Amino acid sequence: MIERRRFMLGNEAIVEGALMAGARFFAGYPITPSSEIAEGASRKLPQVGGYYLQMEDELASIAAVIGASIGGLKAFTATSGPGFSLMQENIGLAVMAEVPCVIVDVQRSGPSTGLATRPAQADMMQARWGRHGDQSIIALSPSSVQECFDLIICAFNLAETYRCPVLFMADETVGHLREDCLLRAEADVEIVNRKRPPEDVDGYLPYKPDDDLVPPMVAPGGKHLTRFHSSTHNEKGLPTSSPEEADKLVRRLYDKIEKNKDRIIKYKQYDVDESEYLLVTFGGAVRAARQAAADMKKQGLKVGVLELQTVWPFPTEHIAELAKGKRGIVVPEMNLGQIIGEVKKVVCGKVPVVGANRCDGEPLSPQEIAKALGEVVSR
Amino acid sequence: MNKRSCEVSWKAFLREENLPHQWCPGCGYGVILKSMLFAFEKEGLAPKDVVVVTGIGCWGKTDDYLYTNTVHVTHGRALPVATGIKVANPSLKVVALMGDGDSATIGGNHLIHSSRRNIDVTAIVANNLNYGMTGGQYSCTTPLYSRTSTSWYGDPEPALDICRVVEAAGASFAARTTVYHVAMIEKYISMAVSHEGFSLVEVISPCPTYFGRYNKVGSAPAMLNWLKENAVPVERASKLSDEERKETFVTGIFADKKGQSFLSRYGEIQSRARRELESE
Amino acid sequence: MRYEVIFAGIGGQGVILAGTLLGEAAVRCGLKATQTQAYGVSARGGFTKTDLIVSDEEILYPYSLNPNLIIALAEEAFMRYIDVNGDACKVIYDSGLIDVKSIGFSLDKRFVGVPITNIAVELGSPRSVNILSLGIAASFIKDISFDALRETLSETFSANALEKNIEALSKGIELGRSML
């Protein structure tokens, strides 16, 4: 595949990136504002020998995605808030059974049906904590059409590397944004495939991890019998109620992500070192934040922007480092304050932290961020 | 019984070191399990070619006793997981094991749509007429006015007829028998796993611990006799009035059709997509 | 250079497509472009708008902040921009569909009425209202060439529909130029 440039939707770029990453299976239930992903997948996947399944609901969609990944295909689904809520239980299954897959949430205004066509970024805490039980999770968030393409490839690579679900937290402003996107050539893209045990190995245990805490994964039908299990299980994949084994499993599932944070976390930053003030933001809100920083610069205020491409696990250490010596931090997000809580935890009251928020279904504007900055400057 | 002379013995599928199993004395699920393994042997399957997907419930514990590929999932979602596996690798024999709660109550929507899609998966539904694992509450297949731990004065809801539902929704094979009619279990499962498209075998099974005790059906042997007495072959059932049919378990084959399965249809879709791509 | 165009109308008029095509043509000419959209829950009818921003440098905020040009194709859309700020903003409205007198506003010289739908009907392609509008808008952005627009249209429309759409595009450009 050669490199191409196209003026395209974020949602379309997500499909192109997923295909580039090797996805060959999509199961979903159409929902605004994510439906262009389902539509694109239904057009493109059968052309390359892949499959598009339109399931009866989001519970079935994520379940089929998990099944297809177990069966050996890279698989993904796309939804929005209401569907994301329905998927939570089986995202937990993918965590527990260690099944790589990618779940795209093109966030819209809520709660419930909310403003179905309007943007929000209010599923960020649901992404982190939406499932019962202790666990870590990986969530990425794109701020441009180019990042829809590039980061969805990262999402698949992370899922394959760590044998886990990866949440792709887009929002309506990015999903329905059209801009120029470089669809990279195959040769220019790094693709990761799940680690498999050597074929000649005897006594393969489905949940025996390597040193990186990730167990090799095999597809059924080959030499090794496979077991996937939603209950607390031992290395053989048999259920256990032993406190020691339960502790070992839950900690390993948590640690395989938390201890690899340095490899997982990606961010972009603009003028952060020389700035007095810092905007910490993600996804669609990044665009307004960068515009606000540029506008402030003209007025002589030094404002840096940290764009969290990886929101979960949270880049605690990096933000702690950046916050040193700053006079204030603003956290722009299209919700009433979710990620701001994490930032506050990091700075522990040493730096004033103010939110720039919106929950009316309208995109956050640079003026609102400027206003929040004004508030922090006047402190 | 025929002499079993197949290459892989049914015992190759059985994880004997995990026996005794966790099911209660007189529970029919051990019988269904054994019959299923006989059917696997008869159909010449090998453990590596079979994927058993289980949901939650007593019957959902079956994967603990199996040497095949197994996937134990969440309550009600065995069929869509099985669908994903089958689509990803059509050479696998994908069998979903679900109880009445898993398949028809919490997972009823998937049962209908798997039937409609005619996805090439075999569902083996063990129907013990109540939720055994959680203490004998009523399910959607509990007979009307039966006593359970959540219907102490009788279940006010009529039971769902799983086989008729899946038949109406488009499944190409559906059959029902009971644990009493033990030879039929193997026969129907054999037919089901060798069938193209969605196939379902429902086996009514005794739950002496809860359903039998609450409804005064008696001990495990008495429950088997109760199943025998109340089973009516589908041919005969059609001649009964609705009133007469009420207390019975209609057994037999409800659907056995040759129709296009999901995978054969999707192959056509992929060819169309490629043709359009080439013509662009 | 940052030029902001808003195409606004009701669902079904093709305003979003007009924005997409203008963006594609801009990118073809080596410019940066972003397009965002707002629409209601119904596929047909209801307010719909698209913001198209063209710039020669990276576009940070993709929504229109200070529009240079608004093309309003329905009364519902027009009413939203009646009190638009900024002297630099031109508002072109479909004077065949929007009865300004009955609305009761006195409009200043930034507002220009063009009977876009009527012209489309006269051209024999009533559905090309959006392409006419595209032509009008394109004529205000001098860095977007006619060739780029034509190429964009030829990749979008089937051979049968192309000729009529090129005709509408040319007519739109002619109308736009007359307003410069």
Next chain:
Amino acid sequence: MTLPEGEVEVAEGKAFRIEIRRDRCKACEICVEFCPKNVFEPDELGRPIPKRVDDCIGCGTCELRCPDFAIEIKSKECHDVD
């Protein structure tokens, strides 16, 4: 898979051998009830005692109906009956 000796109780009859695994038996009495030749008597817990093993005709009903994989019937030549 062969079972370790000692876990299986063997009752030798004239024509057939009945093998019972006590560790698996849950005393449901289905074998006792459904044996057409009335070979078994229940012990005090309800587990089968093959009292009349010579009467066994090797029909396999007990083996087929046992939910617990606890009974196997072998012919004297030690082949599986089925």
